[in-house]
């Protein structure tokens with residue numbers, strides 16, 4: 001192996017690692033706030049990629065119908081759950097969020113898509129279509145279980161994952177898609193050539209992490225989410241509704257997943273079930289980071305990306321095996337070090 | 346006017362009753378104390394009133410029955426609880442804990458929040474000195490002040506305190522009870538659960554004695570403090 005190949009592998013690793021880092025961050029966020037292990041994260045990646053790819057070819061993506069359907073389901077669940085305490089204002093808000101919003105996004109997509117507005121608009125539209133599905137899913141599948149054990153929540157998450165993979169097949173079909181990149185520029189730094197798309201990925205990841213840091217550190221809502229993660233009862237006692245925190249955490253996770261999908265769509269062919277493996281690597285990083293610390297998860301994600309790119313070079317048949325095996329020594333080390341189980345006090 | 350009225354409230358843990366048929370009321374702006382030995386059901390009662398635990402019976406706040414509502418709705422309506430375990434945000438700063446205490450007024454903007462913060466700091470100057478410190482690293486007394494400060498940031502009509510003197514040195518206990526009397530003038534009603542019966546009866550207007558989940562005695566604080574049963578059981582010996 002020479003230096004050029006080494007550089008290329010590291011670069012590949014960092015680019016993939018950046019995506020895994022985003023996914024790991026949102027997994028940690030969702031787990032900390034709601035205790036849900038967000039297995040369907042990967043489906044948001046696939047949905048984001050496929051929605052963006054469809055818009056890129058000037059078609060109306062099938063996911064808009066799923067968006068409308070999930071919105072309706074969330075509306076019905078919301079009305080049912082709040083049936084005793086419902087006020088006119090709350091009902092209006094719920095209908096706006098779950099019925100009017102998806103209808104408006106669908107109308108916009110139907111109007112804009114055939115006009116091929118360019119990659120940035122298409123990317124934003126794909127985000128707008130996929131992101132709201134996450135809070136709808138929270139209302140439908142997780143909100144009523146807010147006080148359930150982690151295991152019950154995990155089972156619900158697996159159920160949602162399976163359903164979303166199936167729905168992905170229905171609404172996007174079995175074909176894979178690829179999309180236009182944000183930039184086809186190729187820059188060279190000495191021996192190293194860097195694709196414009198890679199710079200977009202790393203750049204957006206860094207910006208997004210900065211934005212998340214600012215949100216959690218400097219806004220009252222960000223602090224409320226942290227407070228929910230630190231002490232759920234304490235948060236409720238100051239009037240932070242667990243359900244509201246859950247909706248915000250899921251929305252962020254949905255947006256991050258969809259954005260990751262939009263970013264990788266130009267690099268690799270995405271199928272309706274591709275997301276799971278991508279999400280699982282983010283999950284591996286989150287586990288290595290202990291599902292607790294954001295910087296640890298982000299660093300672990302870069303590590304996972306680099307291990308992946310090196311193993312695909314040396315032993316591509318065993319690539320996934322090697323990546324997921326990394327988790328075993330980490331888990332061993334963790335279980336030897338920790339004395340008490342923190343969960344379910 | 347009664348701010349809080351509860352009637353025949355019962356709570357059970359997995360079928361085992363902890364509190365049975367309790368009725369009590371709190372006048373607006375007054376201080377009412379509930380005293381009783383370990384395990385009498387005092388914390389259970391406060392948690393039931395706050396909505397932390399499901400309870401049978403009727404709970405009225407400002408005349409409205411609030412039985413079916415959740416904790417957040419009760420905070421919104423003007424109740425605050427300082428629970429026995431304080432439930433602070435341990436890894437966040439003192440100031441962040443307090444700001445989150447005012448979460449229900451989040452729409453009021455920065456200036457209003459800053460004013461409230463200053464009000465709490467004037468009540469507990471120690472917290473101002475330590476505003477950047479993590480809540481988890483505070484001393485016991487400071488944690489109690491922070492817990493009270495956080496509850497007061499919600500500007501409650503009814504403040505419920507679960508054993509504010511728990512585990513604190515006598516000097517700090519005096520400070521805390523001094524603060525409770527200071528609050529009397531601000532219009533907030535206080536429901537105070539205590540094992541330190543002497544101090545509690547001194548600041549309260551009325552008192553209830555809770556034993557194994559039932560009210561065994563009730564009356565004016567002064568009357569209770571003179572009652573021979575209270576004197577024997579709660580005031581006779583110095584608490585260790």
Ligand SMILES: Nc1ncnc2c1ncn2[C@@H]1O[C@H](COP(=O)(O)OP(=O)(O)OP(=O)(O)O)[C@@H](O)[C@H]1O
Nearest residue numbers: 358363381382383384385386387388389390429540
């Ligand atoms: N989560 C629980 N599960 C089962 N039983 C409980 C639970 N919490 C409290 N109890 C029981 O309910 C009874 C009342 O407890 P509670 O904590 O309300 O007493 P208390 O008056 O606050 O006591 P203390 O002064 O020691 O705080 C006790 O017998 C206790 O063992």
Ligand SMILES: [Mg+2]
Nearest residue numbers: 387388389429
């Ligand atoms: Mg107690």
